[in-house]
Structure formats: structure tokens, C-alpha cells
Amino acid sequence: MIHLPIVPVIIPLLAAPLCIIFRSKQLAWSIALAATWTSFCVSILLAIHVVAVGPLSYNIGGWPAPWGITYYIDTLNAFVLLIVSGMSAVVLPYARKSVEMEIDSSTQPYFYSLLLICITGLLGITVTGDAFNMYVFLELSSLSSYALIGMGPRRRALTAAYQYLIMGTIGATFILIGIGLLYSLTGTLNIQDMAVQLRANDILGSGNRTLITAFAFLTVGLSLKLALFPLHLWLPNAYSYAPSVVTIFLAATATKVAIYMLLRFCFGVIGNGTIFQMTLGKIILIPALAAILVASIVAIFQYDIKRMLAYSSVAQIGYMILGISFATTTGLTAGILHMFNHALMKGLLFMVMGAVSYRVGSVYINDFRGLGRKMPWTMAAFVIGGLSLMGVPMTAGFISKWYLIKAALENGWWDVTILILLGSLLAVVYIWRVVETAYFNPSHENEEDIGEAPLSLLIPMWTLVIANIYFGIDTSIPLNLAQQAATLLMEGI
Amino acid sequence: METTIDIVLLTFLCITAMAIIHIRKLFCAIMLLGIFSLLSACLFVTMDAVDVAFTEAAVGTGISTILLLGAMGQTNAHEKRPPYQPILALLVVLVTGSILIYGTMDLPAFGTPDAAIHLHVAPRYIQQSPIEVGPPNMVTSVLASYRGYDTLGETAVIFTAGIALVALLSAPYKKNELAVKNEQGSLSTIQPATLHDHLILRIIGKMFIPFILLFALYVQFHGDYGPGGGFQAGVIFASGIILYSLIFGLDTAMRVISPTALRLLGAAGLILYIGVGILCILNGGNFLDYNTLASRPVDGQHLGIFLIELGVGTTVFAIMVTMFYAFSFRGRHST
Numbered sequence: 001m002i003h004l005p006i007v008p009v010i011i012p013l014l015a016a017p018l019c020i021i022f023r024s025k026q027l028a029w030s031i032a033l034a035a036t037w038t039s040f041c042v043s044i045l046l047a048i049h050v051v052a053v054g055p056l057s058y059n060i061g062g063w064p065a066p067w068g069i070t071y072y073i074d075t076l077n078a079f080v081l082l083i084v085s086g087m088s089a090v091v092l093p094y095a096r097k098s099v100e101m102e103i104d105s106s107t108q109p110y111f112y113s114l115l116l117i118c119i120t121g122l123l124g125i126t127v128t129g130d131a132f133n134m135y136v137f138l139e140l141s142s143l144s145s146y147a148l149i150g151m152g153p154r155r156r157a158l159t160a161a162y163q164y165l166i167m168g169t170i171g172a173t174f175i176l177i178g179i180g181l182l183y184s185l186t187g188t189l190n191i192q193d194m195a196v197q198l199r200a201n202d203i204l205g206s207g208n209r210t211l212i213t214a215f216a217f218l219t220v221g222l223s224l225k226l227a228l229f230p231l232h233l234w235l236p237n238a239y240s241y242a243p244s245v246v247t248i249f250l251a252a253t254a255t256k257v258a259i260y261m262l263l264r265f266c267f268g269v270i271g272n273g274t275i276f277q278m279t280l281g282k283i284i285l286i287p288a289l290a291a292i293l294v295a296s297i298v299a300i301f302q303y304d305i306k307r308m309l310a311y312s313s314v315a316q317i318g319y320m321i322l323g324i325s326f327a328t329t330t331g332l333t334a335g336i337l338h339m340f341n342h343a344l345m346k347g348l349l350f351m352v353m354g355a356v357s358y359r360v361g362s363v364y365i366n367d368f369r370g371l372g373r374k375m376p377w378t379m380a381a382f383v384i385g386g387l388s389l390m391g392v393p394m395t396a397g398f399i400s401k402w403y404l405i406k407a408a409l410e411n412g413w414w415d416v417t418i419l420i421l422l423g424s425l426l427a428v429v430y431i432w433r434v435v436e437t438a439y440f441n442p443s444h445e446n447e448e449d450i451g452e453a454p455l456s457l458l459i460p461m462w463t464l465v466i467a468n469i470y471f472g473i474d475t476s477i478p479l480n481l482a483q484q485a486a487t488l489l490m491e492g493i
Numbered sequence: 494m495e496t497t498i499d500i501v502l503l504t505f506l507c508i509t510a511m512a513i514i515h516i517r518k519l520f521c522a523i524m525l526l527g528i529f530s531l532l533s534a535c536l537f538v539t540m541d542a543v544d545v546a547f548t549e550a551a552v553g554t555g556i557s558t559i560l561l562l563g564a565m566g567q568t569n570a571h572e573k574r575p576p577y578q579p580i581l582a583l584l585v586v587l588v589t590g591s592i593l594i595y596g597t598m599d600l601p602a603f604g605t606p607d608a609a610i611h612l613h614v615a616p617r618y619i620q621q622s623p624i625e626v627g628p629p630n631m632v633t634s635v636l637a638s639y640r641g642y643d644t645l646g647e648t649a650v651i652f653t654a655g656i657a658l659v660a661l662l663s664a665p666y667k668k669n670e671l672a673v674k675n676e677q678g679s680l681s682t683i684q685p686a687t688l689h690d691h692l693i694l695r696i697i698g699k700m701f702i703p704f705i706l707l708f709a710l711y712v713q714f715h716g717d718y719g720p721g722g723g724f725q726a727g728v729i730f731a732s733g734i735i736l737y738s739l740i741f742g743l744d745t746a747m748r749v750i751s752p753t754a755l756r757l758l759g760a761a762g763l764i765l766y767i768g769v770g771i772l773c774i775l776n777g778g779n780f781l782d783y784n785t786l787a788s789r790p791v792d793g794q795h796l797g798i799f800l801i802e803l804g805v806g807t808t809v810f811a812i813m814v815t816m817f818y819a820f821s822f823r824g825r826h827s828t
Contacts, residue, residue, distance in 0.1 A: 017760035147657030187613030213596025
């Protein structure tokens with residue numbers, strides 16, 4: 001029981017080299033499946049424990065906090081841990097057929113190994129309480145995701161991966177510079193201890209220039225990683241050319257983990273929300289609003305639907321950052337909740353894309369003609385995912401939008417409220433384009449019959465459909481976790 | 494005196510960096526990058542960070558130069574002039590640079606004894622590590638024990654880099670493996686190597702390679718007492734093999750150590766590291782708590798550090814050679 005915090009990270013990390021040793025695609029998939037499900041189960045146990053008993057910490061190597069590396073799990077970590085491990089557990093059953101189709105069979109073990117390393121990296125970032133350890137696992141997740149994107153079926157995947165590699169490396173370097181400067185100020189790498197040392201040495205109030213620079217680098221670096229407008233340029237290409245499974249997984253988790261890092265540094269280290277709102281909060285408000293508006297409009301004009309959803313992701317990231325930039329408990333709740341809900345809906349929508357490209361071969365808007373009849377279950381899932389994305393009541397997306405609007409009204413920001421609603425209307429427009437083509441346009445005459453997607457794709461997809469509806473009706477679990485996390489962040493450490 | 498050395502080194506560093514940006518011949522740029530690494534290694538030495546300098550010299554000057562040359566073999570040796578003047582990029586770089594300089598203004602001066610980094614965590618590392626952990630080289634204590642988990646992460650990063658490369662270059666890689674087998678089956682003679690006619694290189698290489706490998710082993714096992722450890726040792730051992738394959742040809746090298754063996758070794762090193770961690774849990778401690786590995790805690794630390802350094806060395810060696818093979822194979826296929 002006391003070793004639980006390390007288990008979700010170590011199991012996929014151990015599974016990754018095992019996939020390489022056995023080099024059978026079937027075995028690699030089974031190992032990956034077992035590893036992700038173990039991680040997910042342990043994450044659930046951890047979340048239950050954290051909510052019931054309180055924060056958990058675990059000293060790796062037996063060395064106490066500032067000297068060794070400590071895992072520290074509170075409600076926020078536990079929640080993000082659930083998102084990442086849960087999504088990987090849902091994606092893996094989906095992966096077998098989809099990967100079989102898109103990846104050369106001799107490279108499949110490498111693919112699963114890299115996917116496991118990416119999962120390890122993201123989970124490692126989430127559970128650690130040590131700033132440099134966070135960077136090490138960020139490296140792990142980034143490096144593997146560049147390779148995973150580059151394994152996409154089309155040749156342009158390599159260009160997209162290269163673009164992401166350059167942008168991501170700049171981002172990671174900036175984060176490292178930020179962590180380095182914080183270390184030179186505080187003499188510690190433990191995030192909680194950093195906050196304590198900043199207060200003890202009275203660095204916080206004095207307008208220390210090194211501290212300002214450290215946070216400037218951290219914010220810009222993390223904004224690159226989480227694709228905040230206008231630093232999002234790598235994202236549409238990366239998402240549209242990556243293998244379907246990679247797009248599903250990264251869209252549902254990677255940007256959320258970067259947002260988590262931003263929260264951890266900005267609230268965990270600086271402390272309470274007031275300082276954040278006076279400084280960084282104001283700065284990231286404008287890009288967040290621009291993301292909602294501009295990315296949604298750009299999404300309307302996309303012909304590649306995967307690309308359209310990628311732009312929609314940029315817009316949705318804008319919502320999360322907007323919630324955070326309010327720096328109120330309601331705002332943070334909305335932001336954190338939207339991380340969860342967005343993982344559910346974008347995971348679902350990209351799964352639909354994966355299924356369509358499995359049957360049709362590509363996901364241009366024209367390929368959707370007549371799919372409403374040919375792939376009824378898949379397209380029904382798309383409709384529900386789309387409704388959730390717009391924020392229609394009874395779906396998960398509604399809850400986070402609701403809290404976001406509530407937070408905006410609490411602050412008395414009417415103009416922001418109008419922008420949020422406008423963003424939802426734009427989502428209606430781009431989702432409707434696909435729905436209209438699928439259900440109301442006649443199918444191509446000379447095309448051979450396309451069947452429904454195989455069950456192994458449909459079951460994970462419909463699991464997410466049910467999750468989208470369930471968490472739109474019974475919101476207690478994610479809402480409680482998000483509220484607790486927001487309260488923790490506002491109190492500071 | 495030290496200031497003068499620093500100033501000279503930094504000036505050279507700046508000149509080299511400018512030259513790398515300016516030059517269009519990729520071969521020259523790669524050589525300059527090697528010099529850049531060597532200069533930074535010297536700077537690390539003047540800062541008394543010998544372990545870092547060692548790594549930089551082995552990785553930056555040695556392996557990465559070879560890998561970059563391998564990558565260059567896939568493309569042109571000449572960089573195309575971009576169709577536009579990247580003024581925006583220059584602006585971003587200038588802004589970033591000036592912010593960095595602005596940020597250093599409130600930093601404690603270099604080497605001040607009362608700076609936060611010297612007062613908070615460091616004293617325990619300096620005073621207690623010989624008693625708690627054991628090795629006289631406290632860098633090893635920090636890297637392998639206090640922050641051993643970071644080192645595990647870094648080993649995994651190296652492993653990831655290797656399998657990422659193989660995954661991306663693999664389709665032609667496969668074809669060539671078959672081709673080699675066929676040639677061996679039909680002719681069973683050693684392929685003429687690129688440097689076959691260079692008698693001096695062959696003889697000097699033959700003389701040096703055993704010593705390079707021996708030195709790598711020394712670095713591996715002497716890391717407790719002086720600068721060194723698994724990373725450096727793995728890289729040096731790999732450069733011995735790479736030198737061998739440059740002189741005697743890829744096929745000969747692959748008979749010495751095959752890609753399959755490397756694949757297994759690379760994974761095995763990482764598994765060994767994680768395995769030690771799990772063994773510590775089974776013995777009743779936390780993950781990577783080496784104290785539990787033997788009856789006396791310090792013996793346990795010694796054993797634990799020995800094992801994980803072995804894991805690091807194995808993985809780094811195997812992955813470096815794998816990357817070299819991957820590039821060379823592809824290079825041969827495309828030409």
C-alpha cells in the first residue's frame with residue numbers, strides 16, 4: 001500500500017523494454033494493455049486514498065524531501081493521474097486494430113514501447129513533487145511523442161514531427177532554464193520546498209528580477225508545450241498527420257499535463273492566487289480569449305476533419321487557460337474540470353476519426369458523405385461528442401462551460417462571457433458541417449460498400465460516449481475532485 | 494589566471510557559435526560543433542565540474558559528431574540558403590537573450606559561499622554522503638543514490654532515443670539486414686571496408702581499440718572514486734566499436750556484435766535498473782532504497798550503485814551503437 005505512488009509510473013516504464021525484448025506485436029500489445037490497466041487501477045486507488053485520507057508522499061531511494069526525489073500526490077495530481085491513466089487504458093484496446101492498419105507490422109513493438117514511454121513520461125510529470133524530475137519525465141514524454149507522430153502513415157508526418165520537435169525542444173529548454181533559475185534562488189528542487197524557501201528568504205515580495213525571469217521562461221515554455229495561441233502552430237500538423245491512436249492519446253492527455261505543470265508552478269510555487277492574478281493571469285488572459293475566437297473560426301474552414309478537431313483543441317485549451325487566468329476558486333474549478341471533460345470529448349471525437357480512416361482511408365469532409373447510414377454507430381458517437389464539445393446540457397461539456405460562465409460572471413466580466421458563448425456557437429458551426437455531410441448528403445455512387453467499424457474500435461468509443469453522458473448528468477466525482485484541487489491551489493502551500 | 498582562461502574559452506565559444514550559424518557547409522558545421530563541445534568541456538573543467546566535462550567531451554565531441562555525420566550522409570553536404578531572411582527569428586533570439594541577462598542581475602555572484610544553492614541542500618551531500626552512501630566521489634552519490642531516480646529517467650531517455658530512431662528508420666534497415674545475410678551466405682568473405690587501403694589507420698586502430706575498450710571499463714568501475722560512471726563508459730565503449738566498424742567495415746562489426754544483441758542489451762540495461770529498484774521494494778525499502786540490498790546499509794549502497802551503473806553503461810553502449818548502425822545502414826541503402 002505505501003508503495004502505490006510509484007507503481008503507475010514504474011509499470012509502464014518496465015513494460016516498454018519488455019516490448020522490445022519480445023518483439024512480437026501481439027505480445028507487445030498485451031504487455032501494453034496490462035501495464036496501462038494496472039496503472040489505471042492503481043490511480044483509482046490513489047485517488048480514493050487521497051480524497052479520503054489526504055495527500056500522499058513517497059520518498060524514492062528512502063531519502064527525505066529536499067535531498068532526494070519525493071512523489072507528492074494531492075487531489076490535483078490524483079485527478080490528472082486519473083485522466084492520463086484512464087485515457088491510456090481506454091485507448092489501448094482501441095489500438096490493436098487501428099495500429100495493425102496504420103503501422104508496419106515489424107515496427108509495431110517499437111510503437112507500443114514508445115507509447116508506453118510516453119504514458120510513463122506523462123504520469124511521471126503528474127505524480128512527482130520535484131521540479132527537475134518533472135523535467136526528466138517531460139523529456140521522456142516529448143521525445144517519445146515526436147517519434148510516435150513521425151510514425152504516421154503519410155510522409156508529411158515526418159515534417160510535422162520535426163516541426164513539433166523544434167518547437168517542443170525550445171519549450172522544454174525554456175522550462176529547464178526556468179527551473180534552473182528557481183534552483184539558483186532557492187537552493188532546492190522540491191516544489192513545495194521552493195515555495196517555503198521563497199517565503200523564508202523574502203524573495204517573493206521584493207520584485208526579484210531572477211524570479212520574474214524564471215517565471216517568464218516557465219510560462220512561455222509551458223505555453224509552447226500546451227499549445228496556447230499563438231504558440232500553437234505545431235499542434236494542427238502534429239495531430240492531423242500522427243497515427244490515429246497517437247492523436248487520440250496526445251489530444252486527450254499531453255496538453256492537459258502541460259496545463260497541470262503550469263498550475264503547479266504558478267500556484268504551487270508563487271503561492272496564493274492573488275499574486276498570480278495580478279501578474280501572469282492578466283498576461284495569459286488575452287491569448288486564451290484569442291485562442292477561443294481565432295482557432296474556432298479557423299476550424300470552420302478546414303477540409304481535413306482531423307485538422308479541424310486539432311484547431312478546436314487549440315480553442316478548448318483557450319477555455320482551460322481562461323478559467324485558470326481568473327484565479328478564483330470557481331475559475332480554477334472550471335479550468336480543471338474542463339481538462340477532464342475535454343479529454344473525454346476529444347478522445348471520443350478523435351476515436352471517431354480513427355474509425356472513419358480505418359474504413360474509408362482518409363478523413364476529408366467529402367469522405368463523410370453518407371456515413372450516417374453506412375457507419376451508424378460511429379457517426380452517432382460523433383454527434384454525441386460534438387454535442388459535448390458545444391456544451392449542450394446533459395453532456396460533460398456543458399458542466400465545464402457552465403462553471404466557466406459562472407466564474408466570468410462572478411468577476412463581472414460580461415464581455416468575456418459573451419466570448420465564451422460565441423466560442424460555443426462557432427463549435428456548433430464546425431461540428432454541424434460534418435453532421436450535415438454525414439447524414440444529409442448522398443453518398444458517392446461508385447463507391448463500394450463501407451461497413452461499420454469493428455467492435456474493438458466501437459467498444460472503447462462507446463465507453464467514452466457513455467462517459468460523456470454520465471459525467472454530464474452525475475457530475476459529483478469530477479466536480480468534487482476539481483473543486484478540492486482548486487481550493488488547494490488557491491490556499492497555496 | 495582562471496579569469497583569463499575563462500575569457501579566452503568563452504571568446505572562442507562565441508566565435509565558434511557564430512561560425513556554425515554562418516557556415517553553409519554541413520561538414521564544417523559538424524566539425525565546429527565538435528570544437529564547441531570541447532570548449533564547453535574545458536569550461537566545465539575550470540568550474541571544477543569534471544564529471545560534466547567528461548560527459549560533454551565523450552558525448553558532445555565524440556558520439557554526437559559521428560551521429561551527425563551519419564545523418565549528413567543521408568542528405569546533402571550543403572545547407573540550402575533559406576528563401577527569406579529570418580529577421581523575426583533573430584528578434585526572438587535577441588529578446589530571449591536580453592531577458593536572460595536581465596534575469597541574472599539578481600543572481601548571487603558566481604562562487605559566493607552564501608548563495609542559496611550552497612546553503613540548503615548541498616551541505617548534506619558534502620558532509621554526509623561519504624557516511625550515508627559511501628563513494629568518495631560525491632557526484633556519483635548524488636547521481637546514483639540521492640537522485641538515482643532522475644538517472645533512471647535519463648537512461649530511459651537514451652533508450653527512447655534509440656528505439657525512436659530504429660522505429661523511424663526501420664523499413665530500409667530491415668531490408669539491409671536481409672541483404673547482409675544473403676551476402677554472407679553466398680560469399681562468406683569480409684566485405685571490403687571503406688578504409689581498407691589506409692594501412693596506417695588500420696594498424697593504429699587495431700592498436701588503439703583494445704585500450705579504448707579497457708579505458709571504458711575503467712571509467713565504468715572507477716566512477717565511485719573519480720569522474721566517470723555508466724554514461725561516460727557506455728559512450729566510450731560504443732566509440733571503440735564505432736571506430737572498429739569505420740575502419741574494418743560495418744559487416745565485420747556486425748559479426749562482432751549484431752543488432753539483435755544490441756537490442757536485447759539496450760532493453761536489458763534499463764530492466765536491470767528498474768529491477769534493482771523493485772528488488773529494494775521486495776526487500777522492504779522504498780523504490781531504489783539501496784540500503785536494503787545488504788546487511789550493512791553502506792554495502793547495500795555500494796552494491797546498488799554498482800548494479801545501476803552497470804545498467805546505465807549497458808543501455809548507453811547498446812543504444813549508441815544501434816543508432817550508428819541505423820544511420821550507416823540507411824546511408825548504404827540510399828547510395
